[in-house]
Amino acid sequence: MNFAVLVFPGSNCDIDMFKAVEDTVGEPVEYVWHTATDLSSYDVILVPGGFSYGDYLRCGAIARFAPVMAELKKAAEAGKFVLGVCNGFQILTEAGLLPGALIRNNSLKFRCHPVDLKVENNITPFTNAYAPGETIRIPIAHGEGNYVCDAETLARLKTNNQVVFRYQGDNPNGSVDNIAGVCNERGNVVGMMPHPERAVSELLGSSDGARMFTSVLNVFLSRVEPSAVNGARAH
């Protein structure tokens, strides 16, 4: 399974994301620069956190027009697996690949600490290794993670089971309905503010994020070689 980590000018979680893929699933992974015009050789495309284009105008607003984004749209439409984390989530909403928008934290503070998340949807390709309703601990690090959408969109998200994660306990940014992550209707595009790539080992304080990577590998393997699920395939 081939992983791509997109890199924009100002991305700063790309190395963490790359290392997380190496450490959790050990599948081939490459950095892909924002000027790339072909993503056909990748099965999973990871859009990392950071401050793409300095977050000028709005977070993710300018990254959305990078050449690679047209390819990312095609990949999403083709059903490939796309995960946007933090700034990556902001880029996916700006690009219209995910509903809603992310605005300034209601505290106006940059919040950087672990949070408890409730897994609301464990049938996406990135969350199938979690139990429904499971609480996982993953760090956040953002100033603009306050998820906003209109009432109609929120109702639709709930009806279609598109809320993937909710903050449990304290809501760190004021996001509507405690939403920490959402997916598209089809479920193959997931965006979240917390950083699973920073929670892939107990040495980092939590290894709860690792299963996002093993989840997507399992889904991929169950499609290409249906007998080899849950790590049964020898590496």
Next chain:
Amino acid sequence: MKAKVYVTIKENVLDPQGNAVQGALHSLGFGEVAKVRIGKFMEVELDTADRGQAERQLKEMCEKLLANTVVEDYRFELEG
């Protein structure tokens, strides 16, 4: 032709910055401040004399990039 573009947060969307500035104004003694909303003001110079074309282009610019219409409203004025 010069355009002034105003991007503002939608009325039903919380504006944490506006609230903080309102609080600061209150603590400065401006107790009569009932509400503050913060937006963006942009000056755009267009290399055209065709007003209709300028309006069409500005609308497209706002829809595509200058405003995120999920949370923001926009309006613009053309000068000259």
